[in-house]
Each structure stands twice: as C-alpha cells, then as structure tokens.
Amino acid sequence: MSVPLTLLGLLEREPSHGYDLKRDYDAFFGRGKPLPFGQVYSTLSRLARDGKVVISDVAPGSGPDRKRYIITDLGATEVEQWLTQPVDPEPHLQTVLFAKVVLALMLDRPAAEYLDTQRRAHLHRMRELTEIKRAGSLVDALLADHGLYHLEADLRWIEMTGARLDALRKEVRS
Amino acid sequence: MSVVIEARDVTFAFGQTPALRGASVAVDAGEILAIMGPSGSGKSTLLHCLAGILVPDSGEILFDGIRVHAMAETQRSSLRRDRFGFVFQFGQLVPELTAVENVALPLLLSGVRRSQALPKARAWFARLGLDGLEHRRSGELSGGQAQRVALARGLVAEPQVLFADEPTGALDSLTGEQVMDLLVGTAREQGTTVILVTHEPRIAAYADREVMVRDGRVNAPDRIAS
Numbered sequence: 001m002s003v004p005l006t007l008l009g010l011l012e013r014e015p016s017h018g019y020d021l022k023r024d025y026d027a028f029f030g031r032g033k034p035l036p037f038g039q040v041y042s043t044l045s046r047l048a049r050d051g052k053v054v055i056s057d058v059a060p061g062s063g064p065d066r067k068r069y070i071i072t073d074l075g076a077t078e079v080e081q082w083l084t085q086p087v088d089p090e091p092h093l094q095t096v097l098f099a100k101v102v103l104a105l106m107l108d109r110p111a112a113e114y115l116d117t118q119r120r121a122h123l124h125r126m127r128e129l130t131e132i133k134r135a136g137s138l139v140d141a142l143l144a145d146h147g148l149y150h151l152e153a154d155l156r157w158i159e160m161t162g163a164r165l166d167a168l169r170k171e172v173r174s
Numbered sequence: 175m176s177v178v179i180e181a182r183d184v185t186f187a188f189g190q191t192p193a194l195r196g197a198s199v200a201v202d203a204g205e206i207l208a209i210m211g212p213s214g215s216g217k218s219t220l221l222h223c224l225a226g227i228l229v230p231d232s233g234e235i236l237f238d239g240i241r242v243h244a245m246a247e248t249q250r251s252s253l254r255r256d257r258f259g260f261v262f263q264f265g266q267l268v269p270e271l272t273a274v275e276n277v278a279l280p281l282l283l284s285g286v287r288r289s290q291a292l293p294k295a296r297a298w299f300a301r302l303g304l305d306g307l308e309h310r311r312s313g314e315l316s317g318g319q320a321q322r323v324a325l326a327r328g329l330v331a332e333p334q335v336l337f338a339d340e341p342t343g344a345l346d347s348l349t350g351e352q353v354m355d356l357l358v359g360t361a362r363e364q365g366t367t368v369i370l371v372t373h374e375p376r377i378a379a380y381a382d383r384e385v386m387v388r389d390g391r392v393n394a395p396d397r398i399a400s
Contacts, residue, residue: 116386116393126379134355148376155375159212 002096003035004043005082008052009103011071012079015056018044018067028102028172044069052078079103083114086121089151097154101161105169115162122151122158178203178367179335184223184233185390186216193219194230195390203334206361206368208381213373216390218339221371225258225337226250238334255283259333259366261324261357263343267312273323274299274308280331298326302356318349325357335367342377354380 003025010016010024018040026034044067047053052075056068071079083104087096097118104111126148133144161168180200186193193216201207211217222228223235226242229250235242237257242250254260259280267276278295282288299308302322312320321341328336338357342350358380361368370381378384386393 119386120384123375123378123384126375127381130376130379134358148379152375163212 002082002099003039004047005079006099006103007040007043008047008071008075008079009083009099009107011053011069012076013106015068015070018069021069028106029099047075050074083109084117086118089118089122089125089154097158101165101168102172105165105172108173111165111169112162115158115165119155119158122155126151176203177201178238179224179369180234180236181220181224181230182234182236184220184230184235186219186223186228186230193390194223194233196233197223197387197390197392198233199224199385199392201335201367201369203367204362204365205383206358206370206381208378208384209369209371209387210373210375210378210384211387215387217371217373217387219390220387220392221337221339221369224369225260225335226253255280256331257334259328259331259336261321261328261336261338261341263340267315267320267323267327269312272309272311273304273315276312276323277326277330279327284331295326295330298330301360302326317345318353321345321349321353322356325353325360329360329364329366332364333366335369336361338368338370340372341370342372342374347376350374350377 006025006029007021010021016024018037021044022035022037022040025040044053048055048069051072053069053071056070058067083100087100100114101111103109104114129144129147129151133141133148136144177200180198182198184194184197195216197216197220199207199209199220209217209220219228223230223243224237226235226237226245227250230243233243237253240253242253245253267273268279271279274292274295277298278288278291281291281294286294296308299305302325304319304322304326307315307319307323312323315323321344325341328338336357341357342353345353354377357368360366368381370377372378
C-alpha cells in the first residue's frame with residue numbers, strides 16, 4: 001500500500017487536517033493496522049516539501065496538529081497518474097489495487113476503466129507466461145503455471161469487484 | 175495483417191431480451207481472438223452472429239468481403255460448411271458414427287468422396303495423439319479424446335475461420351490446456367483464424383488478443399477496418 005499516494009488521494013477529495021486523514025485512512029485502508037500519527041505527519045511534511053500539498057491555515061489552540069493540508073496541481077497529477085496506470089501484474093497486488101478502486105469510487109473516477117486496464121495488463125502477462133509454457137520444458141511450464149494461477153486469482157477478484165462497483169460506490173460515498 | 179471477419183454495430187434480441195446492443199469487432203487473418211465476458215454478456219451470441227448461425231437484427235457481418243448478414247439461409251449454410259469450422263463445449267460428435275467418420279463428416283458433406291475423405295480424416299489422429307481410436311464411437315472416448323476428435327473435425331476441411339465456443343468448458347484443467355495447445359498449434363500451422371469464446375483467463379491467454387463483451391457491447395478497445 002502506498003501511504004503517500006493514498007493520503008494524497010484522500011486530500012483530493014477535500015482539504016483535511018492530519019487527524020482527519022489518519023481517521024479516514026484507518027477506516028478505509030487500515031484494516032486492523034492503523035497508521036501511526038508519526039507516519040502521517042512525516043508523510044505530510046515530505047509531501048509539502050515536494051510541493052504536492054500546501055498548508056492552508058493553522059487553527060489556533062488544540063495542539064500541534066491543527067494544520068490543514070490542500071493538494072496542489074502537482075499532487076493531483078501524481079494521483080491521476082497512479083490511478084490510471086496498471087499495477088505490475090504480480091502476486092499480492094491486491095492491497096494497491098484495492099486502494100485504487102476505493103479511492104477512485106470516492107473521487108468519482110471511472111473505477112471500471114481502471115479495472116479494465118488492469119485486466120488487460122494481467123492478460124498480457126498471462127499470454128507471455130503461456131508462450132513460455134508452450135515453448136519450454138515441463139519445469140518451465142510448472143513455474144509459468146504458478147504465475148498463471150496467481151494472476152487468474154487476481155482476475156477473478158477484478159471481475160467480482162467490477163460486478164460490485166455500484167454497491168461499493170454507495171458504501172464509500174455514504 | 176488484413177481483416178478477414180468483422181461485426182459492425184450488431185444488435186440481436188431473443189424475443190424482447192436484447193443480447194447484443196451495438197457490438198463491433200474485427201479479426202485479422204490468422205489471428206487468434208478470445209471473446210471474454212461474464213455469463214449472459216452476449217459473447218456466444220456474438221460468435222453465432224459472426225459465424226452466420228444467427229442473423230443480426232441490425233448491423234453488419236462481413237467475411238472476406240461477403241455481406242453475411244444479407245445472405246439467405248442456404249447460402250449461409252454453404253458458407254459455414256465450406257469456409258468455417260466449429261468446436262463446441264461438448265464435442266457434439268454424432269454417436270452413431272465412428273471417430274474417423276465424425277472427423278470426415280465436413281468433407282463428406284462438402285461432396286468429397288468417402289475414399290478420399292476417410293484417409294484425410296485418419297491423418298489427423300496421429301497429429302492430435304489419437305492413434306488407435308479411429309473406430310471408437312463417442313461413448314467409448316474420454317472427454318479429452320472426444321474434444322480432440324471434435325477439434326480434428328473442425329479443422330479437417332482447412333477452414334478459413336475456426337469458431338470455438340468454450341471448447342474446454344467440460345474438461346479438467348490439464349486436459350483443457352492440452353486441447354488448447356493442439357488447437358493453437360494446428361491453427362498457427364495452417365494459418366487458420368480462430369475466434370474463441372471463453373470465460374476462463376487461462377484459456378484466453380492462448381489467444382493473440384482478447385476483447386471483453388459486457389451488456390451486449392464489446393468493451394475493450396478494438397480496431398474497425400476502414
């Protein structure tokens with residue numbers, strides 16, 4: 001899971017304080033592994049240093065975390081590029097793809113198109129592995145099969161998620 | 175590569191239920207195309223329209239410059255017999271005939287003499303690892319053997335286009351992949367165009383390219399011949 005890009009995505013939805021960002025991150029993406037406050041603020045500092053967010057105002061009073069962060073054009077472009085590019089097809093990509101789908105729905109972006117792009121990238125890799133299998137030895141085939149079955153499992157997840165997008169959209173935007 | 179077969183903005187409904195809502199796809203000569211999509215998406219209906227089995231309600235089917243959608247049933251029947259081959263999910267072999275007679279069937283129906291058709295059919299048995307099974311009937315063949323016989327029958331007349339509708343759907347994974355390996359290998363040797371309907375990504379991965387059918391439309395970017 002890319003924490004900086006996920007926080008940027010949440011900021012594209014609306015300007016937020018660090019505390020609110022942590023709360024939303026934990027609710028949607030934490031899945032039992034809450035983001036430490038220290039990581040939230042260090043990530044936001046780096047994003048500010050790199051010109052991807054700016055601090056809009058500092059509310060007086062309640063502690064050190066009252067800075068409100070706003071995404072910049074540079075940050076928004078980075079989110080856009082991240083969402084539209086397929087993830088390298090390899091096992092265990094679900095956490096990244098999961099974050100992309102949820103954020104895309106939150107931001108009213110075309111999540112179905114992103115899933116289609118990912119499906120094409122997966123099938124392209126599956127074709128490469130199938131050619132290795134057809135041209136190679138039985139040991140090559142065994143190794144290629146391992147990759148093929150994992151990619152197929154990802155594709156089933158993509159299909160199922162695609163079929164549930166309308167319901168998911170309602171849930172994450174409620 | 176030149177386009178050999180194409181659907182342009184095809185619609186088709188079963189009664190009041192639309193199955194295709196403006197589907198377009200173009201397939202190059204010698205290309206192996208996988209048509210994917212969930213159950214009920216219209217992928218088999220699209221294959222049946224391309225093959226001249228169904229006539230679209232609107233839109234065009236073009237094969238090698240021929241306007242298939244405008245042909246009479248008898249002409250489409252000749253086209254299917256002489257230029258196309260078919261493999262379906264369940265081999266659909268004729269149970270009264272032996273395996274070699276099943277393979278020879280397309281040749282016999284095209285008017286080739288039995289004395290010429292049977293040796294030509296027999297040659298496919300070695301090619302597809304079916305030696306010794308020539309005189310068995312379909313009930314005496316395993317699922318994988320029956321599907322290889324069906325594949326031989328689909329290819330024996332050297333069709334320009336082979337239509338394969340879930341050709342491995344009734345087979346276990348290993349047997350299914352063996353059938354696909356033979357299908358792709360022989361199609362490439364012969365330069366046969368293959369249009370393959372499947373919902374299995376591992377089977378679609380044998381194709382050169384895939385398109386997705388959803389709600390009666392072809393979703394993936396595709397080329398339309400100008």
